[in-house]
Amino acid sequence: MFPNGNQALKNINLEIPTGMFGLLGPNGAGKSTLMRILVALLEPTSGDVNIFGYDLRKQRKEIRGILGYLPQDFRFFAKYKTYEFLDYAARLSGMNNGKQRKQTVDAMLENVGLFDARERYANKLSGGMKRRLGIAQALIHNPKVIIVDEPTTGLDPEERIRFRNLLSEISEKEVIVILSTHIVGDISSACKCMALMNRGEVSFFGTPEEMLKKAEGKVWRIRVSGDELHAIDKLYPVISTIPLGVDWEVQVVADEIRGYEAESCSPNLEHAYVYYMENDLNLWTND
Amino acid sequence: MNFFSNIQIVSKYESKLLLRSWFFRIFAFLSLFIITVYDLVLVVFESDSISWSIKALASNIPYLNLLILNEIQSIVAIFLAADFLKRDKKLDTSEVFYVRPLSNAEYVIGKIWGNVRVFLILNLVVMVLSVLFNFIAPNTPIDWMAYLIYFLLISIPTLVYIIGLSVFSMQVFRNQALTFILLLGYVGFSHLYLTHKYHFLFDYIAYYFPLVKSSIVGFTNWGDILAHRFIYLSAGLAFIFTTIAMFGRLPNSARKNYLWPTAAFLMLLTSGFTAYKYMDSLSEKGKMRAFYTSINNKYVHAPKALIETYAISLEQKAASFNAEAQMKGIALQTASVFTFCLNPGLQVREITGATGETLSFEREEQIILVDLGKETAAGDTISLTIKYAGKILDAFCYLDIPHEELQKPNRVNDIFTSDKQYAFQTGNFLLFTPETYWYPRAGTAYSNESPDWQQTYFSRYKLKIKPLPGLIPLSQGEAVENADGSYSFLPEYPLQALSLIAGKYKQQSLTVDSVQYNIRYFEGHDYYTAAFDALQDTLSSIIRDYKLSMERKYKLDYPFSRLSLVEVPAQFFSYKHAWSKADETMQPEMFFITEKAWTNPLFNVAKSIKNQKRRSSRSGVGETDEEMQVAILSRILWEYSLFPQLYNFQFNVFSSDWPIANKVIEYYLQNPQSDTDADENSSMSAMSSAAYILNNENNEMTGYEKANLLMGKHHFKDLLARDEYREFMDFFIESKSNWLFAPAEINQGMIAFRDSVYAVLERNTFRNMQFEHLLDTLGNISRTDILSQIAGWNQPVDLPAYTVSNPVVSQYTHRDKEVYVMKLLVSNHSDNDGMIQLTIRENKPSATRSDPKINRKLRLSAHQTRQLVSVWDEAPKEVEINTMISGNIPAVITYPIVDINKEKGVITDIEGDYILPDRGWNTADEMIIDNEDSLFSFSAPVIMGLLPKWLNKTNDKAFKYSGYSWWRPPIQWSATTNQAYYGRNIRSAYLVKSGSGNKTATWKYPVLSPGDYEVYYFVSKSNDSRGNNRSGDTYHFRIINDMETEDAYLNMQNAGNGWESLGVYYFHSDTVGIVLTNENKGRTVVADAVKIVKK
Incomplete structure (x- = not known):
């Protein structure tokens, strides 16, 4: 104190x-x-x-x-x-x-x-x-x-x-x-x-493995245009963005993705950390 | 892992840091450098007068070195010690040590010990250095013990205290800058202001504390020393323990740790308690002294006896003695109970009467009331024996000396403080002077109610002493060693009192003209014989010359068969009593000198002779070794006046009314009457011009002038009784003494009267003389009423005031023969009759002061003016007018004769004193306005800040005229006095520091009729020319009349002494203001007098 x-x-x-x-x-x-x-x-x-x-x-x-x-x-x-x-x-x-x-x-x-x-x-x-x-x-x-x-x-x-x-x-x-x-x-x-x-x-x-497990199925890869990128950034915690010509490949952490075509990928510790932070702080939710 | 090893570790690394700090390195280097310089100058090359006090007492070498070092390190330690707490906070890596398993105590103590340790190493280095210099210094023994003792007494408590205080303050204030400022302020305050006050209580360095160590008796004040040092050691520890308790790291154990707070509290309590006991014992001593005096007062008039013979036998024990005093005498009053006084530390065992019967007695502290069992009529014989034993209580000595005087430290050369010891009683040394009352004496000791106690009677003494083995006793009379190891003394003359000394003495003797001269020195203290190796043949004649010239000087004969110079321990101290100029350093047949005369650089004989040699070879005089040694020995001998031996131990003048009666006679006899005496004795007669000028150098009033003013306000008895005037005591008595006999000298002639005094004295050797009776006798001889003057002592003096004009000397040449006529005008312009002393010095050296033409006193009645005309074969050199007891300031006026008027023809003047009509001060056409007049005023001081007020403060508030230092003149108009100033009886002026012109002095002149007037200003450059020798030293005046202002300037560089014109002005019928401003480029502006002359 x-x-x-x-x-x-x-x-x-x-x-x-x-x-x-x-x-x-x-x-x-x-x-x-x-x-x-x-x-x-x-x-x-x-x-x-x-x-x-x-x-x-x-x-x-x-x-x-x-x-x-x-x-x-x-x-x-x-x-x-x-x-x-x-x-x-x-x-x-x-x-x-x-x-x-x-x-x-x-x-x-x-x-x-x-x-x-x-x-x-x-x-x-x-x-x-x-x-x-x-x-x-x-x-x-x-x-x-x-x-x-x-x-x-x-x-x-x-x-x-x-x-x-x-x-x-x-x-x-x-x-x-x-x-x-x-x-x-x-x-x-x-x-x-x-x-x-x-x-x-x-x-x-817990163990790092347990932490990873918690984030399994919560990491998504989305391909978006430049304009969408800003919208996504406001909706979900973005972990990485990779430019693909005019489009971007974005990794986000979320329980589910709505409105975008998303592909689930296997999480690493960083994803898990972000997932936890997001859950804990609700930083990126719009509710 | 234990407590000590952890401390050791922390301290080791803390020491490393300190040794690596540049601050410490520079400090250490500077300390060593300063100490080396001091040691080289003082110890090795003996280049300063204080060298002797260091060499004579070898223990003073470590004392001095450690004092200097402690002075510096006590300040440096504040910076360094407080630093570790700050450092811990600042350095983020310190935490890794905090998480180690050592306790807070180990850590803090380790840190502090690390600091202390480095300082201790420095102390050791300094000590090694001083041992080295001690070793190199010629003829200087090494007092090994002193090195250890001073280290323990000075360095350790000082360091522990100041380091403890620093870390504690740092812990409390948590701010390094604030801590430094507060602590440096504290150090400065205690060191510069508190100094020795409150009996050295605040002197944590022991800089002022008496720590001189005798090579004979060591320290004489162990109790005080240990208490004083313990106060600081324990306070330091209390601070350290508090710091541990407050240290900001979680302790090793969760239990509330009461150890350190308790220890700190206990230490603080111990320190406070020791301080209380220390101060209490001193105030207790003061109370006891007052108590002893009150008991003396109680019995001062009780019946007493006159003891004609004493037979004292004494057996010395390690720290006490047993004694028996057989006394025979006569009763002075009819009574059965008689009063005696004996040191209260001594217990009376038994008192027996003439036939061995036990007498009953009562003891009240020092007083013994012996009941003889039957009434004894006045004049009847009394015989009794008192057996007593014990140890002398020295708090009983000097009951007449005020407490403040006793508390004053005995500083030597402003470095060393010696304890003041009045008596010694150790296993290897014993010294009892009469002041101790080591044997029973009739009556009481000092009473502040009646001087009756002072009557001293001359008794015949017989002393037998058995000293401790190895000690040689000394007393008055010849010592005869008995078979049982005891010694008998049988003084050939009656004595007022007896003294006793015993020590491991060696002796050197020489008999000259049937007087045996001895030097009694302590084993190993003969440092002088070798230096005086060429004096074998001339020693007798030097001593003979000394004795004869002393006898000639005082016209009294040396009464004893022997004279000894007796060495006593360094701490021996005596005070001068109000009733005598002699003190206890002199006893009948004896002079005491403290250990090798360590306080007197003249006794560094080898060095003095060497210096004499150097001077002699430089000046090419080519003195022989013998001549040089004679010169040095004579100088040493003349340090000692034989006067008390010649007068005090042979005569006693007593008055029930006037405790200073004897001193009045002493002063009269000691006043020099020939020029040769004046040279040797200028300090005794400070009225002589040399001493006067010395006192007056800073325009300050002399002691005589202050005493005169006080005598004009209060009656003599009142002045003598008041402690606040103690510093003027001797001035009062000397002036009264001169005044008392002056009418008789005028009537009978100075020399004739003096001879009468000696004749009366000679008829009364070894007798008590009644003062009033003596005066009556002398009055009859000189046909003067001396006695009735004493009645006048009960009233303040009506001070006469004189105006003295410049002497005019004219040279007449007639038939190749030159004659000089001197005319001097003196007026007494007061309502009181007076006397002055006139001394005219000629240009020839053979003149003696006994010639009444050269030196005489004369009366000047109220409002009388005399012209004194004298005729001389040689040009007079100087005229000195001593106004004696008067309202004149300066009281002594000296005129060097510079201008001599050349006249032709035969002189018409006839030598003599001519009474002239009373002169007016101002004439119708000429008016002088002095700064003493009501027409003079100066601008009121502006309100000042505290600091300038403090800087401008004069200590002497009681007297109007204060001195000033030329480098720091007063910032407000201040009255000063100097004979060069203008004035009737008070030659004074107001002085101020030069400035912008905002301070003004104004003389107002009421114009009676309009017209042209010339305005003059009185210039006196001789005295305040220092700092005023700059170009631009020009006074700016404004002359204001009828709303008009004219400026006038007076260039002081071009002006001569005396009246200087400021110009001629037309004054309308009104008041004229002559204003002097302080606008000046010189250092000061003096406002003295203006003269206005109608054209």
């Missing part, structure tokens, strides 16, 4: 299993708030969070011990060198053995491709490198729960793929990776489970 009375989150009831968990939602849906609650930076007004048996209200220390966190904004550093930042994080997480810590830090730097930049001041790293340093610090102490908030924002496609792969790899282990994103593409097949958030509420919880 914000001081102005706005509720950032309401009625959240989730049980997140091990493996990668994707939290999808538009900007302002409350993802970050949820993340910050999960990492004990914010205290929920009411409700309980239980992580690996620890009550977040009562056992923050234990939870903080098994947590790795990469915040959404991760750009400005104090005047630490790359390896110092990581070393500092490692030490604060209880890695007291100096030799072992050094090895771990070096390995982690190697892992995220920052070994060569280890002596550079963290502030001088590029955006992608900073993100990688961010994930490195989140992983440095082998946490059981890894929470990454919008990690791919601002990354180039190559960096984004690397990132996704890195997270997939980690999620293979017996850990929970909670990945929040507003980019549907980030919820890869590696996500065993996902939730869709909107306006502070969970509108879907």
